[in-house]
Amino acid sequence: MAGNNAVVFTKPGEVEVQDISFPELVLRDGPGVNPLNVGRKCNHGVILKVITTNICGSDQHMVRGRTTAPSGLVLGHEITGEVIEVGNDVEFIKKGDLVSVPFNIACGRCTSCKQQNTHICENVNPERPGSAYGYVDMGGWVGGQSEYVMVPYADFQLLKFPDKDQAMEKILDLTMLSDIFPTGYHGAVSAGVRLGATVYVAGAGPVGLAAAHSAQLLGASVVIVGDLNNDRLAQARSFGCETVNLREHPNLAEQIEQILKVPEVDCAIDCVGFEAHGHGDSKEEAPAIVLNSIMEVTKAGGRLGIPGLYVTGDPGAADNDAKHGTLKVRLGLGWAKAHTFVTGQTPVMKYHRDLMMAILSGKAQIAKAVNATIISLEEAPKGYQQFDSGVSKKFVIDPHNMVKNR
Known part of the structure; x- marks a missing residue:
């Protein structure tokens, strides 16, 4: 054998x-x-x-x-x-x-x-x-x-x-x-990416890059990728994405406005998940920051694709709520803007x-x-x-x- x-x-x-x-x-x-x-x-x-x-x-x-x-x-x-x-x-x-x-x-x-x-x-x-x-x-x-x-x-x-x-x-x-290709694509489809859409992708890891490429395949006019890592952002730029370094420029809406002339996008994709970190000089984990930021910059009536992983048990979390997958998400903001959220594993x-x-x-x-x-x-x-x-x-x-x- x-x-x-x-x-x-x-x-x-x-x-x-x-x-x-x-x-x-x-x-x-x-x-x-x-x-x-x-x-x-x-x-x-x-x-x-x-x-x-x-x-x-x-x-x-x-x-x-x-x-x-x-x-x-x-x-x-x-x-x-x-x-x-x-x-x-x-x-x-x-x-x-x-x-x-x-x-x-x-x-x-x-x-x-x-x-x-x-x-x-x-x-x-x-x-x-x-x-x-x-x-x-x-x-x-x-x-x-x-x-x-x-x-x-x-x-x-x-x-x-x-x-x-x-x-x-x-x-x-x-x-x-x-x-990762179906996962990124599912994130883009779930976010409602269509011909001419402006798209924000949170995270320039492999899934984020796959989501960005998928958004291009679906006809997006502009794909903006945000991350804290310059090398990963350079990879996103290598195939035509706009990028935002949220360590250097923590105000996401302002950075999007510099690119699009308006501070919002048609739709957004969370490819970070529960191990997210704070923007700017913060080194702290902030597990809800991506969800809250994409609600902020997605237009009213927009869709949020969330292929990023969120778990029911995180023994290494910084606080007791997050250890059980309970995050401080601004659901009221998403409700007020009539956002659609699509979460879960990808049906490959x-x-x-x-x-x-x-x-x-x-x-x-x-x-x-x-x-x-x-x-x-x-x-x-x-x-x-x-x-x-x-x-x-x-x-x-x-x-x-x-x-x-x-």
Whole structure:
């Protein structure tokens, strides 16, 4: 039996590459596995040889100790791979297929899945609707920052690439289909981005950059990206965005007015989430600052897309309310301006085929937008450290050294 090295969360601030068990078509007990999921048979699943798997900002929340993730949790929910084994209930996916795996696990059978709400599948997580690989409180499905991984409900979930050679040529773009490209796109769609719209994107991390690129694809006239990190803002400018450094210029409305001649935008996207920090000279965490600022600068009747992560439990929060996900949000302002808020995980399957076609046709250049950077599995701990320091890179792990031009 082949070995299976994987990236494992050990304690706050640390991950290690460890040899874990080779995947089977059953969910075994292990760190973070919900007891009600132990022993769950997955004859509807496949085993993948992982081609690429990405480090996500959501992973960083766990690694920083900002969730209740247990030691030993295998990380990774952004997975692209080659099918090497199929369960006896799998009909359409075949050995040798190269596929993208949606980060949210969905059965295809429940009411939510049938309504395209695959982000809140009712059958994969005994705790609550919605699940993901390698993530705290998501049912315990083993993560994919590894050499091999099991994926359930293969016929329903997997996006097969039409041509393997073409896919490998564009793998740095296609690897983004498992999460951040659909997530950024969902943020833009949820915000109502349309032809000619002016858009503010809070956060210039990979999801923010994906949202900004998505807004451009949807026809926005001006996309303004705000952040506290100059390197990440430079990356946003590299593909045509306007930028605002909120460390140097804390008044967001004034900065937007300098760009647009009016102090508001048509719509806004929060790609920061609960670990937001204060603007200007403040070094303090301010978990509601992004939500409040985007309400301030979005016109009356506008929409707010909120793909940024907010959690129900944050043991590292600065105050007791925030430890339980309770934030000081100016809901009255949003009510007075008749804003529409769209939150929650992204239903990846609603978008991933269309985004795949945009990549294969050359219309979408998502790898360039997020500065995709290949590393080996052994380099993953260093990648986590660099990403946490604020470098403007989207780290793509190549476990089997299969990606050309590394």
